[in-house]
Amino acid sequence: MASFVFRFLCVTLLFWPSQSCFQCFVAPQDTLRLCWGHVLIQSNAKNVDACYRKVDRIFNNNEKMMEAARVGGGFDKKLKEILLADIMPMVQEFDQKLNSETVYEQRFQTAADNFIAAASKLPRASGCFPPCGYQSAGAVYNCETCSYDSCEFPLDCPVEEIEVMENSRSRLWCDVPFDLPADIEVIWRFAEGQLEEFKEVTVGVDRLYSIPSTSSQHQGTYQCEIYTGRLSIVRLYFYITVTPQAVVGHTELQEIFDLSLLPGGQLRPAPEGSPDSILPRLSFLLIACLTCSLLLLFLSLGTLIWSFIPEKEVVIANEEEDSVL
Numbered sequence: 077m078a079s080f081v082f083r084f085l086c087v088t089l090l091f092w093p094s095q096s097c098f099q100c101f102v103a104p105q106d107t108l109r110l111c112w113g114h115v116l117i118q119s120n121a122k123n124v125d126a127c128y129r130k131v132d133r134i135f136n137n138n139e140k141m142m143e144a145a146r147v148g149g150g151f152d153k154k155l156k157e158i159l160l161a162d163i164m165p166m167v168q169e170f171d172q173k174l175n176s177e178t179v180y181e182q183r184f185q186t187a188a189d190n191f192i193a194a195a196s197k198l199p200r201a202s203g204c205f206p207p208c209g210y211q212s213a214g215a216v217y218n219c220e221t222c223s224y225d226s227c228e229f230p231l232d233c234p235v236e237e238i239e240v241m242e243n244s245r246s247r248l249w250c251d252v253p254f255d256l257p258a259d260i261e262v263i264w265r266f267a268e269g270q271l272e273e274f275k276e277v278t279v280g281v282d283r284l285y286s287i288p289s290t291s292s293q294h295q296g297t298y299q300c301e302i303y304t305g306r307l308s309i310v311r312l313y314f315y316i317t318v319t320p321q322a323v324v325g326h327t328e329l330q331e332i333f334d335l336s337l338l339p340g341g342q343l344r345p346a347p348e349g350s351p352d353s354i355l356p357r358l359s360f361l362l363i364a365c366l367t368c369s370l371l372l373l374f375l376s377l378g379t380l381i382w383s384f385i386p387e388k389e390v391v392i393a394n395e396e397e398d399s400v401l
Contacts, residue, residue: 209310250300
C-alpha cells in the first residue's frame with residue numbers, strides 16, 4: 077500500500093504544471109521525501125497534501141522568487157545550486173521523520189528568502205532590442221516554463237529606403253543593436269524586382285557592402301543575412317533608388333525658376349543685397365563715370381581750340397605790318 081501511494085504521488089508531481097523555480101529544480105521524489113513527515117498541529121496527524129499546499133504557497137506563487145530568477149543565459153544552473161543548497165539538507169533531515177507543520181513553515185520561508193536574496197545578485201539579461209532578429213543574449217529564464225524566453229522578434233527587419241545620386245558612392249552597413257557571436261557569416265543578396273529573385277552577391281564576414289559608383293543597374297533591394305553555424309540570426313533589407321544627375325540638374329533649375337516668378341508670370345524683385353539688386357547701381361555709377369569723362373574731354377578740346385585761335389590772329393597782324401613797311 078505504501079509503495080502504491082509513493083508511485084501515485086510521484087506521478088502526480090511529474091504532471092504538476094511547472095509554475096515555480098521549486099518545481100524546475102527539485103525532483104518530484106525529493107519533494108515527496110521532504111513532505112513525508114509533515115504533521116498538522118490541530119489533529120496531530122501526518123498530512124502530505126498540506127505540505128504540498130505549503131510548497132505551492134511559499135514557492136510556486138511567490139512573485140519575488142519568479143522575478144529574482146529572471147537571469148541571463150546560462151545562469152539557470154546557478155539558480156538550481158542556490159535552491160538545492162537549502163532544500164536538499166531539509167530532504168535529508170525530514171525523510172522518514174515526523175515534524176510539526178510550523179517547522180516546515182519556518183524552514184520553507186527561510187529557503188525562499190535565501191533564494192530571492194542570492195538569485196537577485198546574478199547577472200540579468202541584456203534585454204531585447206526591437207524590431208527584429210534572434211537575440212539569444214536577451215533571453216531571460218522563466219520559472220513558469222522552466223526555460224528561457226526568447227525575444228520573439230521576426231528574423232526579417234523592415235526595409236530601409238535609401239536615395240542616392242547617380243555616380244555617387246553607396247555604402248550599406250549590416251548592423252544590429254544587439255551583440256553577435258564571434259563566428260558569424262554574412263551573405264549579401266540583390267534583387268532588381270521581386271524579392272523571390274534574390275541572388276547572392278558576396279559571402280564572407282564583411283558586414284559592409286560598398287558600391288563605388290552607383291548607376292541605374294544598382295537600383296533594387298539588397299538583403300544582408302547573418303548566420304552562426306546553421307542558425308540564421310537576422311535579415312536586413314535596403315532598397316536603393318538611383319536618381320540620374322541630369323534629372324537632378326533639371327529639377328534644381330526648375331525650382332529656381334519657379335521660385336523667381338510672381339503670380340501671373342512676373343519676375344520677383346531681387347532681394348536686398350543680392351547680386352541682382354546691386355547690378356542696377358553698378359550700371360548707374362558706370363554711366364555717370366563715362367558722362368563725366370566725356371565732359372572733361374570736351375572741355376579740354378574747347379580750351380585747346382580757344383588757346384590756338386589768338387595766336388593765329390597775332391601772326392597775321394605781324395605779317396600785315398611788315399608788308400606796309
